[in-house]
Amino acid sequence: MSPGVSGIGGREVGSVTIVGLSLAGLRAAETLRRLGFAGPIRAIGAEAREPYDRPPLSKEVLSGAWEPAQTALCKGDLGALDLELHLGRAATRLDIATGTVTLDDATTITSDAVILTTGARARRLPASICDPDLDSVHVLRTLDDAVSLRAAFEGRPRVAVIGAGFIGMEVAVSARARGLDVTVIEALPQPMVRGLGAEIGATCAALHRDHGVDLRLGVGVERVLADEVALADGTTIAADVIVVGVGAAPNVEWLEGSGLTIDNGIVCAATCAAAPGIYAAGDVARWPNPLFDGELMRLEHWTNAAEQALHVAQQIATGESADFAPVPFVWSDQYDTKIQAVGRFDADCEMHVAHGTLEERKFVALFGRNDRIVGALGFSSPRFVMQYRRLVAERASWSHALAKASG
Numbered sequence: 238m239s240p241g242v243s244g245i246g247g248r249e250v251g252s253v254t255i256v257g258l259s260l261a262g263l264r265a266a267e268t269l270r271r272l273g274f275a276g277p278i279r280a281i282g283a284e285a286r287e288p289y290d291r292p293p294l295s296k297e298v299l300s301g302a303w304e305p306a307q308t309a310l311c312k313g314d315l316g317a318l319d320l321e322l323h324l325g326r327a328a329t330r331l332d333i334a335t336g337t338v339t340l341d342d343a344t345t346i347t348s349d350a351v352i353l354t355t356g357a358r359a360r361r362l363p364a365s366i367c368d369p370d371l372d373s374v375h376v377l378r379t380l381d382d383a384v385s386l387r388a389a390f391e392g393r394p395r396v397a398v399i400g401a402g403f404i405g406m407e408v409a410v411s412a413r414a415r416g417l418d419v420t421v422i423e424a425l426p427q428p429m430v431r432g433l434g435a436e437i438g439a440t441c442a443a444l445h446r447d448h449g450v451d452l453r454l455g456v457g458v459e460r461v462l463a464d465e466v467a468l469a470d471g472t473t474i475a476a477d478v479i480v481v482g483v484g485a486a487p488n489v490e491w492l493e494g495s496g497l498t499i500d501n502g503i504v505c506a507a508t509c510a511a512a513p514g515i516y517a518a519g520d521v522a523r524w525p526n527p528l529f530d531g532e533l534m535r536l537e538h539w540t541n542a543a544e545q546a547l548h549v550a551q552q553i554a555t556g557e558s559a560d561f562a563p564v565p566f567v568w569s570d571q572y573d574t575k576i577q578a579v580g581r582f583d584a585d586c587e588m589h590v591a592h593g594t595l596e597e598r599k600f601v602a603l604f605g606r607n608d609r610i611v612g613a614l615g616f617s618s619p620r621f622v623m624q625y626r627r628l629v630a631e632r633a634s635w636s637h638a639l640a641k642a643s644g
């Protein structure tokens with residue numbers, strides 16, 4: 238750590254505004270209080286409810302294993318954090334020179350530091366392909382989305398999922414758990430191929446096909462109607478419920494013109510400061526991760542949102558600045574397989590299966606680039622994955638990682 242954190246306009250930080258009260262916003266508030274920050278914390282949340290956890294939405298809530306209330310993030314009492322809460326209110330403007338946030342009811346709130354944790358929202362298909370008002374079409378980002386999709390599942394519908402990323406595949410898992418007919422449509426040749434590469438993507442495809450999912454790969458969607466999806470190859474998929482899982486977009490529009498750099502998220506320094514006294518954390522933040530030679534990253538991972546918020550709040554509470562240099566970590570639960578990935582890798586990396594085999598769907602694959610281990614991915618192998626997380630954090634060489642794997 239090095240000294241140097243002060244508030245907006247060089248002021249000492251005696252008050253903080255947090256914009257976006259979900260995982261990152263809550264963790265920031267909790268950390269400030271835990272570290273003894275006693276000043277006012279103003280928390281603005283566009284959703285008119287206390288913070289809840291999103292990963293169970295596509296898993297336990299959708300499958301019916303959990304009631305929505307079980308997703309509450311604040312197991313204790315939110316009141317104990319002594320926050321000035323503005324729930325059900327969206328921030329519409331930020332003045333970075335004064336630290337003033339304007340809300341959608343024209344209230345203005347000025348603090349010495351501002352933490353931006355507005356996250357991301359589900360992307361939708363263009364209106365030319367999919368009428369946004371169709372009742373049968375769903376996305377999954379919020380608790381309301383999950384409750385509405387779960388209610389739609391009650392009628393034992395035929396489900397079409399557009400997009401075979403993590404969320405789309407988890408929706409397919411939960412729908413299959415309820416015994417529904419599921420078709421997944423993906424324009425790329427394999428599920429999750431961008432992140433996992435073709436070979437592991439094919440393993441994922443096999444996992445879902447074995448559980449009865451009809452996968453249509455390498456084919457685009459031409460048009461979505463109320464009860465069918467027309468594909469580019471001329472086929473149509475009959476469906477009563479259509480779930481669009483085509484990724485997420487950062488919630489940054491309200492910051493246009495604020496003077497912050499907005500480019501696929503809020504672009505920050507390595508400390509996660511976007512401007513003096515203004516910080517970003519979680520799905521909305523894009524920062525140069527020093528562990529990966531300053532590569533600009535915007536992660537949509539639960540652990541990152543929690544850790545980055547903690548990092549930002551720590552700097553504010555202690556007055557000491559520090560770079561944020563984590564090893565990214567993400568997991569996904571698919572049937573009885575726990576998929577876990579650490580680090581930063583893509584299909585262009587060298588890949589080596591270090592433990593198990595893809596065929597048995599219990600393995601750890603290592604990923605290398607420029608003679609360095611940059612990531613590991615496991616199917617049902619949590620202990621090994623965490624072992625390689627350490628090597629990624631240590632910037633171990635590729636040959637060292639391979640030696641470790643064989644030793």
Ligand SMILES: Cc1cc2nc3c(=O)[nH]c(=O)nc-3n(C[C@H](O)[C@H](O)[C@H](O)COP(=O)(O)OP(=O)(O)OC[C@H]3O[C@@H](n4cnc5c(N)ncnc54)[C@H](O)[C@@H]3O)c2cc1C
Pocket residue numbers: 256257258259260261262281282283284290291292293294295326327328329354355356357358377378379404488491518519520521536537538539540542566567568569570
């Ligand atoms: C269905 C689902 C399943 C997931 N499963 C996994 C998983 O298995 N593993 C994993 O690692 N990650 C998973 N994730 C990702 C993880 O949940 C996110 O990374 C995490 O929620 C990010 O937290 P956040 O606080 O940065 O943003 P968000 O959770 O997006 O919260 C941002 C909040 O800010 C509010 N907001 C937006 N704009 C404004 C504004 N202008 N003013 C005020 N408030 C505003 C939003 O309403 C929202 O409440 C999943 C996500 C979803 C949707």
